[in-house]
Structure formats: structure tokens, C-alpha cells
Amino acid sequence: xxxxxxxEPTDSLRAETxxxxxxxxxxxxxxxxxxxxxxxxxxLYPTANDLHVHRGEFHYGRHGTPTTRALQDAxxxxxxxxCAGVGxxxxxxxxxxxxxxSILKTGDHILVCDNVYxxxxxxxxxxxxxxxxxxxxxxxxIGSDIAALFRPNTRAVMVEAPGSQSLEMPDVPAxxxxxxxxxxxxxxxxxxxxxxxxxxxxxxxxxxxxxATKYIGGHSDIMFGTISPNAQAWPALTEAIRLLGxxxxxxxxxxxLRGLRTLAVRLRYHQQAAIDVAQWLAKRPxxxxxLHPAFPDDPGHAIWKRDFTGASGLFSIVLKPAPPQAVxxxxxxxxxxxxxxxxxxxxxxxxxxxxxAYRTVTRWAPGGPTLRLHIGLENVDDLKADLERGxxxxxARQ
Ligand SMILES: *Cc1c(COP(=O)(O)O)cnc(C)c1O
Numbered sequence: 001x002x003x004x005x006x007x008e009p010t011d012s013l014r015a016e017t018x019x020x021x022x023x024x025x026x027x028x029x030x031x032x033x034x035x036x037x038x039x040x041x042x043x044l045y046p047t048a049n050d051l052h053v054h055r056g057e058f059h060y061g062r063h064g065t066p067t068t069r070a071l072q073d074a075x076x077x078x079x080x081x082x083c084a085g086v087g088x089x090x091x092x093x094x095x096x097x098x099x100x101x102s103i104l105k106t107g108d109h110i111l112v113c114d115n116v117y118x119x120x121x122x123x124x125x126x127x128x129x130x131x132x133x134x135x136x137x138x139x140x141x142i143g144s145d146i147a148a149l150f151r152p153n154t155r156a157v158m159v160e161a162p163g164s165q166s167l168e169m170p171d172v173p174a175x176x177x178x179x180x181x182x183x184x185x186x187x188x189x190x191x192x193x194x195x196x197x198x199x200x201x202x203x204x205x206x207x208x209x210x211x212a213t214k215y216i217g218g219h220s221d222i223m224f225g226t227i228s229p230n231a232q233a234w235p236a237l238t239e240a241i242r243l244l245g246x247x248x249x250x251x252x253x254x255x256x257l258r259g260l261r262t263l264a265v266r267l268r269y270h271q272q273a274a275i276d277v278a279q280w281l282a283k284r285p286x287x288x289x290x291l292h293p294a295f296p297d298d299p300g301h302a303i304w305k306r307d308f309t310g311a312s313g314l315f316s317i318v319l320k321p322a323p324p325q326a327v328x329x330x331x332x333x334x335x336x337x338x339x340x341x342x343x344x345x346x347x348x349x350x351x352x353x354x355x356x357a358y359r360t361v362t363r364w365a366p367g368g369p370t371l372r373l374h375i376g377l378e379n380v381d382d383l384k385a386d387l388e389r390g391x392x393x394x395x396a397r398q
Contacts, residue, residue: 011081015196016264023074023257028066037254038065062247071257075195075216075226078260079208082201084234087227087241088248088256092191092211093119095225097127099187099207100156102233102240106132108155113170114362115140115163117189117211121358124158137361140168141299146175150182159205160189161198161307162300165353165372166364167291167316169300172307176204185233191215191344195228196263197271197310206233214344215312218259218266221345222252266346266377270313273383274375278315280384286391288368291316313375314343316353318366319394326397327352327369333393336378336386343374348383350374 013021029035041061045051058064064072072086079086089095100123104110112124114137124135138149140163157179162169176186188205190198194215200208210216212224225248229237241247248256275294282290292315293304304311319327331339337350351372355364375383 011077015078018077019074019196019261019264022077023070023072025066025070035067035070035254035257037250038067039250040065062245063242065250065253067250067253067257068248071253071260074257074260075228078195079201079228080195080199082199082230083228084231085229085238087229087237087246088253089225089227089241089246090248090252091223092117092189092209092213092225093123094246095209095211095227096120096158096187096189097123098240098244098246099209099227099229099237100124100128100158101244102207102237103156103185103187104128104133105155107153109134109136109151109153110156110158111135111146111149111154111184112137112158113140113160113163114138114359115166115168115170115355116158116160117164117191118358120158120160120189137359139362140166140170142175143171144174144178147178147182150178150184154182154184157184157186158189159186160192161200162192162293162304164189164192164314165316165370166355167293167298167300169293169298169303171303172200172205173203176206180204192312192314193308193310194263194267194312196267197312198308201228201230203307206230207237211344212256212259213342215263215267215270216256216259217344218262219255219345220342220347222255222259224248224252224256226256267310267312269377270375271311273377273380274311274313274315274373276380277373277375277383277387278317281317281387284391286319286322286394287317288320289318289366291318291370312344314372315375316370316372319369319371321368322394322398324369326394327371329397330371330390330394334386334390336383337373337390345374346377348374348376348378 075086185206187207190200191211207229293300294311
């Protein structure tokens, strides 16, 4: 799948270049740089024989169009040579549920990291439980000690590195080595780093998913999910996608591809700006701790250095103990930081969170109120001034 125009392999090119040249068939696009937004269900066959043998590249809208093919090729080129293909689905949650349904059946057991995105847990505790799949949660920092939690029927392990609220960093290669020795597949939510900053499939992951709603789209204007399996996971995954009937809308496919072209410049800015703002926050008297794996004193730092080539714009902070009304005053007084769910767009966001509300096997006791920040593409001095205003309101309510 890592081919661009004229079937030239792009593996020798660096990631930033691959983001630009992959998934572009300029000749088929009649000279235009970008593919058309193909809206379509029916694909016509010229002869009865073509119909009988399903000749041709495209057969039915749900199974792919020139627009989806362009995005799939570009994403596969970014994931690297282990990627056997890319499934495009209508949301990040749909990517997670489709990936898990492709692996699991009644009577199976799945191990899920305690720091995963909350709707991932809800899917396991809801639909998977209803179909007779048992879920056990594990400590994100368990490493190879996960071996003790395996049962003869454990078929899958679900991880997220780092967790999108607590930023705890599981050792995915160590967990994957144990999983593979026990015949289980590893599904990884790589939304935080994207394949640009972490090639999950090269670290023992069998199916890497992304909420492309976040950094791939990059502009807070689409809901989108991608599923990238290795060769072992690919056949069951394509079957699940076909049988479940999931597919993405043409406009969203186009916007995801457009977002992907600028991923490298955006992520580099998000990374730099987030580290800058986090370093400024670390010096504030109101802040007890920064949860950001690129910080040398973060517990996940060694793993981040080993497995990642960059950090995105999302991190969390622990405030010194303060009454809830002080935190609300901070949230109400910042203007550039919007309050809202999701992240990965061009705009900065701030949200309070409490992992204790849903954790089941690890204790979340950070010792103060916690806030998650997404640093957007604004000027960092403006962002710091905005947070400064927030802290003034915070201190006035202490
Ligand atoms: C947002 C998010 C999802 C879900 O994506 P949607 O497109 O909102 O369904 C999954 N995982 C992580 C880590 C996310 O942040």
C-alpha cells in the first residue's frame, strides 16, 4: 500500500515528504493535485463479463472510491511498511469498536489498560459484555507483569499511549511481547502521537487506530477514524468492516486527506508551543505537577524517548489543592482557551477531568484539581497572558 503516483515506493522518503507525495495520482486526476470528492454508490461495469468477474479497481461505493483510495495510500505510507492497509470509519470510537469486533468472539477475554479513553471502556463493558466477552483492566505501568493476567482465552490487549487524560505511558513493546507469546493481538489507540511521532505497528502493535477527528483532520471540522492493521490482523479486519457496513462520508475523507498534508508542520508547532506553555506553567506557584511525557521528570519519559519521535499539543496539569469555585473561576476567565471536548484542532482548549470517576484497578489520587490543556496554533505569549488572567481569577477565589 505504500505506493504513490506511478507505483513508486515511498519507503525511502522521510515522513514529511511522504505526507506530501503519497496518495496522489495526478494523471488519473487529470493534472489536478488533489483527488475529486467522489460521491457514489453504484459503479457501472462496461460488459457482462466485467460484471461476472468483478473486474476493475472499484466495485461499490461502500467498499472504496478514488477519494478513499488516496487517503488510504497516504496513511499507509505514513504508518510504514508493516501496514497492510487502512480502514476508514466514521469516528474514532467506530475505529476502536470495529477493531475489537474483528478480533473477539463469545467466550473470549480482553485485557484493557486502565487509562484508555472512557468510551473504549463503555464499549467493552457494554456491547462486548453483552456478547459474552469478558474484560479485565490493568495498571498502565504494569509492563511485562501483564503475563499474570492472561487466561487461556485472552485474545486481545487494548492500550493507549499515553492515556489522553492522565498521560500515563504504558510500555507497549513489553506488553506486546507477552501478548504475542500468549497468542493475543494488541490494539493501540495512537491518537495522541499519530503515526508521524510514533509508528505503533513497528512496536509490536497489531492494529493501530486513530481518532482522525483530532490531529489528522486538524481543524475541528470532521468526525473520522482510521484503522491500520498489520498483515496478520488485516483479513479479519477487512471482513469486519465489510460485514458491519462501516464507511466514511466523501467530504470527511477529503478533509482528512487535506488535513494529513499539513500534519507535520502543525504537529511540530503544537509540540513546541505545548512544551513552552508547560514549562511556563511548571514555574507557576499554583501548579503542583505537569503531566507531559517529554518532561525529563515525568514517569513516562524514558518510554517516550525510546518509542516516540515527538510529542503533540495535549498535556495535563495538577493544581495545588484549591476549592472547586477557584478552578471554575479560572475556566470562566480564560478567553483564548475554549472549554470543550475533543482536541487536535488549531485552537487551544482547557477542560477539567477526574480519572477517579471511572478507573477500576488503579487509584487516581493526584492530590489536587486536574486540568487538561490542548495547545493550539496561537502565539504562545498570548496563551500565557490568557492563563495568567485565569490564575488571577483563581487566586481571587481561594
Ligand atoms: C477523541 C478520542 C477518541 C474518539 O474519537 P471520536 O472521533 O470522537 O469518536 C478515541 N481515542 C482518543 C484517545 C480520543 O481522544
